[in-house]
Amino acid sequence: MDIVINISSGLCLFVGSFLCLSGGVGMLRFPDFYTRMHAAGVTDTLGSAMILIGLMIISTGFLVFIKLVMILLLGMLIGPTTSHVLAKAALHNGLEPQLGHEDADNKETTSSNP
Amino acid sequence: MIIAATLAIFVAMILAIIRGIAGPTLYDRILAVNMFGTKTVLLISLLGFVMGRPEFLDIAIVYALINFISVICVLRYSDTNEFKHTPDEKESTDKEC
Amino acid sequence: MINIVILTLLVVIAIAIIRMKDLFAVVMLLGIYGLLSASFFVAMDAVDVAFTEAAVGAGISTLLMLVVISMTGRREITTRHKPFSALFVVAITGFLLIYGTLDMPYFGSADAPIHGHVAPRYINDSMQEIGIPNIVTSVLASYRAFDTFGEVVVIFTAGIGVLALLSVVRRPEDPEQIAVINDSMHERHLVIRIIAKILIPFILLFALYVQFHGDFGPGGGFQAGVIFAAAIILYTMLFGLSTARRVINQSLIRLVAATGVLLYGSVGLATLLSGGNFFDYNVLANDPIAGQHLGIALIELGVGCTVAVVIIIIFFNFAARREMQLNNKKQHQDKKNKESSSC
Numbered sequence: 001m002d003i004v005i006n007i008s009s010g011l012c013l014f015v016g017s018f019l020c021l022s023g024g025v026g027m028l029r030f031p032d033f034y035t036r037m038h039a040a041g042v043t044d045t046l047g048s049a050m051i052l053i054g055l056m057i058i059s060t061g062f063l064v065f066i067k068l069v070m071i072l073l074l075g076m077l078i079g080p081t082t083s084h085v086l087a088k089a090a091l092h093n094g095l096e097p098q099l100g101h102e103d104a105d106n107k108e109t110t111s112s113n114p
Numbered sequence: 115m116i117i118a119a120t121l122a123i124f125v126a127m128i129l130a131i132i133r134g135i136a137g138p139t140l141y142d143r144i145l146a147v148n149m150f151g152t153k154t155v156l157l158i159s160l161l162g163f164v165m166g167r168p169e170f171l172d173i174a175i176v177y178a179l180i181n182f183i184s185v186i187c188v189l190r191y192s193d194t195n196e197f198k199h200t201p202d203e204k205e206s207t208d209k210e211c
Numbered sequence: 212m213i214n215i216v217i218l219t220l221l222v223v224i225a226i227a228i229i230r231m232k233d234l235f236a237v238v239m240l241l242g243i244y245g246l247l248s249a250s251f252f253v254a255m256d257a258v259d260v261a262f263t264e265a266a267v268g269a270g271i272s273t274l275l276m277l278v279v280i281s282m283t284g285r286r287e288i289t290t291r292h293k294p295f296s297a298l299f300v301v302a303i304t305g306f307l308l309i310y311g312t313l314d315m316p317y318f319g320s321a322d323a324p325i326h327g328h329v330a331p332r333y334i335n336d337s338m339q340e341i342g343i344p345n346i347v348t349s350v351l352a353s354y355r356a357f358d359t360f361g362e363v364v365v366i367f368t369a370g371i372g373v374l375a376l377l378s379v380v381r382r383p384e385d386p387e388q389i390a391v392i393n394d395s396m397h398e399r400h401l402v403i404r405i406i407a408k409i410l411i412p413f414i415l416l417f418a419l420y421v422q423f424h425g426d427f428g429p430g431g432g433f434q435a436g437v438i439f440a441a442a443i444i445l446y447t448m449l450f451g452l453s454t455a456r457r458v459i460n461q462s463l464i465r466l467v468a469a470t471g472v473l474l475y476g477s478v479g480l481a482t483l484l485s486g487g488n489f490f491d492y493n494v495l496a497n498d499p500i501a502g503q504h505l506g507i508a509l510i511e512l513g514v515g516c517t518v519a520v521v522i523i524i525i526f527f528n529f530a531a532r533r534e535m536q537l538n539n540k541k542q543h544q545d546k547k548n549k550e551s552s553s554c
Contacts, residue, residue: 010115017122024129067171143239180270191281
């Protein structure tokens, strides 16, 4: 039983930290604001959820478990909301999404519609 | 595994800081602060488990709430002309009041 | 190890803040700085300080600075003047200070004066004398209640100062206009409004938990007050200042701010009248431990009331100023438009 708990929590933590890292890299490497926001927003919610679930599995007390659930629920509620509001405000205030060059556009359309 | 996760969170925090310092538009910076906040929540929860003091989780909850409130505040007060991204659109989209 | 990493990041951010010209970016980086220093406090095991730093340093002060920047503009004025003499003085002072630290005991050494003075008494005897598990609260609210009283009075004075300098006389608004503003905001902020409606009761409840759990874990009046005020501020931001003013009676909350300080002071007075020292709670009840519990709960309540209300007052006045400025600008614009159209 112990080993199952340890392995499952380790797996959750691993997936969560991988997602967080990839979100950070995406945040740094993507070309414009909207793609960056997509990288951060998507990985943040799932990554933090995975890490918190990993911690929940190894948590000892009942109160600790409940607090972790509360943090998880808050994260699930707050993360997508802030992403939505941020994108809306950026669009409203006139930040244009950066579209690809003509060539890249053509290439994409040709590759997607063969 | 917990320590490895802590290190990963740290690296992600450093990446967010770089984006926050470099970020060309102000929305990049808001995004960096938001991501940094969620990472801090995770870091504190993990630190609580590393150091064996799970009462740190109270602080993590406060962080999540405060992070939300400050991002909302940024967006609520960033709709004056001062914060428009392109200067030529100043008049076209004005505030609701 | 973790401390060194966090301190390095703090230095990097501090340098970046100094180099920035865009004030908005500075505020954002200050927010990151607050979060990072709070995680530093957590790593150093100073949980209560981290709590306060998270609520005040990263939350409320960022918020207030943003409101101010949205009024004043976000560009720093560049000066050509290069203050070399000031740089010289600062460099000398910094060198002397660093030289002075060489005489200090090593970090964490057991024979440092700070560990020999009163700390052993707090750590060893506070459980018998005060009877609450969180030593920080017992130091803050009982051993050093007089200092804390001073802090509360400082916060109260800050509130009075903001009221005296920034308060604007508002015309009573007609409910129809408020409803119109409300509807237009409802369209624009629909999603956050719903989320905020879910969250606000939770935040208020959590503030009460922090207030009354301060004896057993991190928390207490200061943090609870800030969290409570943050919930009200969230409401004000999303539902408009006029609506919030109707919900929260202004003269009533001013009264509450004064009542908090008065409650704190009168606990001290009550101990004095019962024959003890100022803020010596032992005499409040028959049993000294029960007296301590009663006294600490009362003064924490006073602190919570004052802090929450003062922050709400400060935010309301800042926001009212901002609204007034926007309205003036709009009227100015309208006048200009009318003149240009009539010609």
